[in-house]
Amino acid sequence: MSKEFQQIRWDDQLEDDCRQIVRLAVREDLDRHFDWTTVALAAPELRGQVALVARQPGVIAGLRAIKTVLDEMEIEACWQPSAEDGQRVEPDQTVARLDGAVRDLLTAERLLLNLIGRLSGIATLASRYVAAVRGTRARIYDTRKTTPGWRRLEKYAVRCGGGCNHRTGLFDAVLIKDNHLALSGLSPDAAVRQVRQFLRETLPETEAEQMVIEVEVDTLEQFAAVLPTAPDIVLLDNMPVEQLREAVARRDAVAPSVELEASGGIHLDTIAEVAATGVERISVGALTHSAIALDVGLDWQGS
Numbered sequence: 167m168s169k170e171f172q173q174i175r176w177d178d179q180l181e182d183d184c185r186q187i188v189r190l191a192v193r194e195d196l197d198r199h200f201d202w203t204t205v206a207l208a209a210p211e212l213r214g215q216v217a218l219v220a221r222q223p224g225v226i227a228g229l230r231a232i233k234t235v236l237d238e239m240e241i242e243a244c245w246q247p248s249a250e251d252g253q254r255v256e257p258d259q260t261v262a263r264l265d266g267a268v269r270d271l272l273t274a275e276r277l278l279l280n281l282i283g284r285l286s287g288i289a290t291l292a293s294r295y296v297a298a299v300r301g302t303r304a305r306i307y308d309t310r311k312t313t314p315g316w317r318r319l320e321k322y323a324v325r326c327g328g329g330c331n332h333r334t335g336l337f338d339a340v341l342i343k344d345n346h347l348a349l350s351g352l353s354p355d356a357a358v359r360q361v362r363q364f365l366r367e368t369l370p371e372t373e374a375e376q377m378v379i380e381v382e383v384d385t386l387e388q389f390a391a392v393l394p395t396a397p398d399i400v401l402l403d404n405m406p407v408e409q410l411r412e413a414v415a416r417r418d419a420v421a422p423s424v425e426l427e428a429s430g431g432i433h434l435d436t437i438a439e440v441a442a443t444g445v446e447r448i449s450v451g452a453l454t455h456s457a458i459a460l461d462v463g464l465d466w467q468g469s
Contacts, residue, residue: 168398168425169378171333174321176230176251183318184231184281188238190315191277201273212268215468216275217248218282220255221461225293227251227326228285228319229262235278241270252289252326261462275464284316285323286460292327292453298434304441304448307332307427311451320454332449339378340365341401354381354388358395380427389413393421399447404430407439414444 174180195201220226229247236243243266249255261282264271295306306329312320321331333339342357350357358381365374380399383389386409392400393416402413410428417424427447428440440448 168423169376171331171378172338173331174318174325174334176322180318180322181234183315184234185238187315187319188231188235188277188281191280192239195277196273201269204269204272208268208272210267210269213266214268214271214466215263215265216271217260217465217467218262218264218278219463219465220259220261220286221257221463223254223256224286224290224460225327226253226255226261226282226286226460227289227323228282231281231285231319232262232264232278235274235281239270239274239277241266241274243267243270252328254293263467271464279462279464280459283459283462284457285319285326286462288320288323288454288457289327290460291457292324292329294434295437295448295450295453296328298437299441299448302438302441303444303446304428305330305446306453307447307449308453309429309449309451310335311455313454324453327453329453330447333378340380342379342381344382344384344403354383354392355395357381358392358397362395386412386416390416393417393424396421396424399425399427401427401429401449402445407443410440410443410445418444 226249229249229251232245243264245262245264247262249261255261292306299306308321308324308329309332325331333341340361342354342361347354347357352360358379361379365377379397380401381392381397382401382403383392384403389400402410413426417426425447426445427449428445429449432440432448432450437448
């Protein structure tokens with residue numbers, strides 16, 4: 167296996183991203199005012215218990231954001247998860263319970279459901295793609311086609327669904343794409359050689375060696391020329407399955423250490439055929455840009 171991109175987990179950096187999103191979401195809902203409906207109808211001393219409940223089957227993600235929401239909204243509430251991120255859930259299954267002031271719980275309701283529903287929708291879709299390639303060598307990867315500001319959270323959700331993370335941003339890997347080649351006038355093989363030399367001259371030796379170098383090609387002629395340069399990954403862009411099979415055969419004969427990534431126009435109904443060609447990686451932008459939120463609701467348990 168070649169070098170791998172950073173795989174996102176819930177850590178301090180992801181927690182900070184979540185906190186920034188929650189702060190913006192609170193501003194969207196409350197500005198610098200109040201939830202006037204709730205303040206008018208709920209006495210300040212009234213307490214209640216609520217359950218976050220999945221309305222449909224899926225994979226849950228984002229439960230760890232509940233604590234961040236409570237912290238940022240300065241809500242004193244007890245909460246207890248009934249599931250964990252990455253767990254498959256069924257309709258009417260409770261995933262968490264909260265106990266606190268009714269005013270606070272009502273005010274936080276939509277923010278909690280938006281976060282958990284969005285991330286769980288991504289995790290659920292990712293799990294479907296992962297299931298579709300089971301039994302092959304292919305791994306499912308996300309892309310940078312993410313909601314601005316949400317990237318690490320959405321990539322975390324892909325991981326909850328069993329998928330893998332492609333590069334986090336422009337800073338943590340080299341991906342030579344068609345526009346880089348068009349603007350530089352370089353062929354894919356020449357670009358790989360130039361980038362490798364640049365990294366050796368610019369970065370400390372260890373960092374240069376650890377940097378993933380990936381290059382995009384869209385013809386078998388480009389692919390044949392770039393293989394001898396041994397990039398870590400070659401991205402096979404929008405190639406039909408016949409060409410993917412040919413690329414795998416050529417790679418196996420010439421540079422077996424190079425991993426191949428299929429990308430472009432891949433959907434649930436076509437991905438099994440793509441995986442069967444022998445590529446190690448399949449990147450799917452739809453995991454994040456087309457995921458439908460999982461239906462999660464908040465049910466009152468009493469007061």
